[in-house]
Amino acid sequence: MPANSSTQKSASVSPSPSPPPAASPTPPIEEEEEVLKIDTEVVNVLFSAQDKNRRLLTELKQTDVRLIEDGQPQQIVAFARQVDLPLSLAILIDTSVSQERTLPEERAAAKSFLQSVIRPEKDEVSIVSFTGETTLEQGMTNNISRLNRAVDRVQFVAPSGYIGGGVIAGGTPPISGDNQAAVGSTAIWDAIWVTSEEVLKPSPDKTRRAIILLSDGVNTYGSKKLDDAVQAALKNEAVIYSIGIGDNFYDGVDKGVLKKISERTGGRAFFPQDESELRQAFTQIQIEMRSQFLIAYEPINQKRDGSYRKIEIQLANPELAKQKVNLTHRQGYFAKTESNQPTKPKN
DSSP, rough: OOOOSOOOOSSSEEEOOOOOOOOOOOOOOOOOOOOOOOOOOOOOEEEEEETTTTOBBOOOOOGEEEEEEEEEEEEEEEEESSOOOOOEEEEEOOOOOGTTTTTHHHHHHHHHHHHHHHHHOOOOOEEEESSSSEEEEEEEOOOOOHHHHHHHHHOOOOOOEEEEEEEOOOOOOOOOOSSSTTOOOOOOOHHHIIIIIIIITTTTSSSSEEEEEEEEEOOOOOOOOOOHHHHHHHHHHEEEEEEEOOOOOOOOOOOHHHHHHHHHTTOEOOOOOOOHHHHHHHHHHHHHHEEEEEEEEOOOOOOOOOEEEEEEEEEOOHHHHTTTEEEEEEOOOOOOOOGGOOOOOOO
16 A cells, blocks of 8 residues: 655554455446446436435435535436445544443444445455554455454554553553654544545545444544545545444543534444444444435536535425435535546547
């Protein structure tokens, strides 16, 4: 994996000492999953629809919705239900002090999720752990055994002088690279940023990219801000599903922050109270990722200026509006720039 150019260790992925996995073949993309290819830029937006009882809707038509970009209605050129798109997932696990008592349940739920969701012929997953620094426990693979071993490697490592219950009795802190401040801290935004840029970015284009974040949402360290994390996820078309889990002995869970980063990228936040609800959260994420719709449209604004464009998908069907159907999707994207415009073939 390419090294990050940043000098901050908290904003780069440190490889796990385990041997690197063999590269997995990229699954072929079915013809029906191809989006219309034309010379102008086409933006693809995935969304899910739920009724007031949080039941996912699977029967929608193009005329049921309309798409707005920066306040202007857009012309939809393709609309389809997506149930079989290959998945590229990163499971991002907080191993800071506040997660000491919850990690065993998180590991068990993550392994159960891997066993039930991953299709070896189509999907790939990576395992990433973080405190003040980010560690790649397992790069993208479809090998369940390697993924399970990586999850088992995710452990709480106590800072020097730690005597339990969040109490550090002093002593000389270990040196983490050239950065001692990262020990025992939590750099959530750094972890999301580097996972989006270094782990998910190289994955195939025609995949559903997502980060499943297990954390209390309390960021205490790092060079990146929440907006930096959102921007990196949007640029790499990664949706963030947050599972807010923490220890009430500390600050509990920052629900507002986890909701914000999930909703801005088109995901959702879950706040389980016990191991059963934690497993249910993973199950719901699985269902949502398999029950989505794709909208493709040509933006009226075809400028390749790298600017942020706000997206809103609205209900056009008054009957669905009466039923209080809720649409979940990413809230925007960054336009391409001239530098990444594809070269036109020569005649």
